[in-house]
Amino acid sequence: MKRTFVTGILSLLIAGLVAALGLVVPASASTIGSEGCTPGYWKNHPTSWQEAKPTRLLTKDHRSVRIVAFAPSTDDLNHDGLPDTYMDALSFKGGSDLEGAEQILLRAAVAAYLNAAHEGVAYPLRRQTFIPEVNAAIASGDRQTMIDLATELDDLNNLGCPL
Numbered sequence: 001m002k003r004t005f006v007t008g009i010l011s012l013l014i015a016g017l018v019a020a021l022g023l024v025v026p027a028s029a030s031t032i033g034s035e036g037c038t039p040g041y042w043k044n045h046p047t048s049w050q051e052a053k054p055t056r057l058l059t060k061d062h063r064s065v066r067i068v069a070f071a072p073s074t075d076d077l078n079h080d081g082l083p084d085t086y087m088d089a090l091s092f093k094g095g096s097d098l099e100g101a102e103q104i105l106l107r108a109a110v111a112a113y114l115n116a117a118h119e120g121v122a123y124p125l126r127r128q129t130f131i132p133e134v135n136a137a138i139a140s141g142d143r144q145t146m147i148d149l150a151t152e153l154d155d156l157n158n159l160g161c162p163l
């Protein structure tokens with residue numbers, strides 16, 4: 001009887017230990033799940049960024065050949081006379097014309113990039129998948145194509161932020 005009790009306590013302890021360990025195992029950047037943080041979150045938490053600095057230029061190539069750079073129609077979409085950075089993109093205002101659509105898409109796309117790059121966010125998409133789609137939508141010159149993709153990314157960026 002006593003032995004069963006001790007065994008039961010031990011089982012509970014082990015189960016608790018496993019659960020505790022499970023909580024601290026970091027999710028991999030390649031984790032595919034259903035989490036995402038918004039452009040607003042990333043804009044306000046630049047110290048949480050992984051694999052990109054806020055000053056990184058939108059058009060800068062990535063070291064990994066499997067991740068292509070963003071390809072905006074111009075490197076100065078916010079017209080401040082300087083090449084746009086990842087942080088600039090999170091502040092793009094959007095608008096009703098083609099350039100506005102491109103801003104809306106890139107704002108969502110940079111948040112998507114940061115979600116996909118972060119080890120603690122189980123984002124559903126990989127960068128090597130959606131960045132070419134973003135570039136193709138921009139190259140299409142079709143506002144609705146850009147808005148549709150932006151909406152898809154926005155939905156994922158609003159899945160819920162674990163950070």
Ligand SMILES: [Ca+2]
Nearest residue numbers: 076082083084
């Ligand atoms: Ca600029």
